[in-house]
Amino acid sequence: GQNIDQPTEMTATEGAIVQINCTYQTSGFNGLFWYQQHAGEAPTFLSYNVLDGLEEKGRFSSFLSRSKGYSYLLLKELQMKDSASYLCAVRDHTGGGNKLTFGTGTQLKVEL
Amino acid sequence: DGGITQSPKYLFRKEGQNVTLSCEQNLNHDAMYWYRQDPGQGLRLIYYSQIVNDFQKGDIAEGYSVSREKKESFPLTVTSAQKNPTAFYLCASSIQGQGMDGYTFGSGTRLTVV
Numbered sequence: 001g002q003n004i005d006q007p008t009e010m011t012a013t014e015g016a017i018v019q020i021n022c023t024y025q026t027s028g029f030n031g032l033f034w035y036q037q038h039a040g041e042a043p044t045f046l047s048y049n050v051l052d053g054l055e056e057k058g059r060f061s062s063f064l065s066r067s068k069g070y071s072y073l074l075l076k077e078l079q080m081k082d083s084a085s086y087l088c089a090v091r092d093h094t095g096g097g098n099k100l101t102f103g104t105g106t107q108l109k110v111e112l
Numbered sequence: 113d114g115g116i117t118q119s120p121k122y123l124f125r126k127e128g129q130n131v132t133l134s135c136e137q138n139l140n141h142d143a144m145y146w147y148r149q150d151p152g153q154g155l156r157l158i159y160y161s162q163i164v165n166d167f168q169k170g171d172i173a174e175g176y177s178v179s180r181e182k183k184e185s186f187p188l189t190v191t192s193a194q195k196n197p198t199a200f201y202l203c204a205s206s207i208q209g210q211g212m213d214g215y216t217f218g219s220g221t222r223l224t225v226v
């Protein structure tokens with residue numbers, strides 16, 4: 001099976017930088033995704049990592065270390081609208097297909 | 113525009129009743145998934161289907177049933193055997209490839225037992 005851990009809650013200040021960590025254990029790693037989810041809404045895709053290193057996309061960056069089973073999502077220049085839950089999800093190749101296993105999500109609160 | 117549609121947005125069920133949640137996609141995706149989301153527990157996989165007329169149980173399939181008679185449709189039935197059905201249900205679809213394409217999610221159905 002898979003085990004994905006991420007902090008339950010984080011608080012940060014508008015304009016600051018925040019890093020949300022995710023650790024995982026899986027037998028057949030085949031990609032890691034980050035999603036953003038506002039309350040009562042569907043998750044929306046933020047980033048994808050399959051090789052080690054940093055992927056940057058505007059104010060959002062995501063890092064992966066496969067040997068450590070570790071990823072982080074970095075949010076820069078925080079805005080109030082970034083207050084949301086951030087979900088880490090891992091894909092494995094066991095059984096084929098594109099099945100994702102999600103962590104419990106990190107609830108980020110951005111304050112003035 | 114292509115997308116994935118879930119209906120209804122809110123659903124109320126009496127104890128002992130079966131209810132069916134609809135999920136339709138026009139993205140030509142082969143794979144479809146049902147997740148349940150409870151506060152503090154993230155998304156948990158109920159059932160998934162990689163091809164028409166075939167589906168597999170996820171981590172919490174007990175008390176649920178699905179069908180996949182058409183590529184576009186993957187309805188979920190919450191049966192009376194599901195003891196705690198109140199939750200937010202999300203349907204998703206994806207291609208079968210292994211690239212950076214993740215899921216496209218529907219907007220969700222919030223089911224409440226009354």
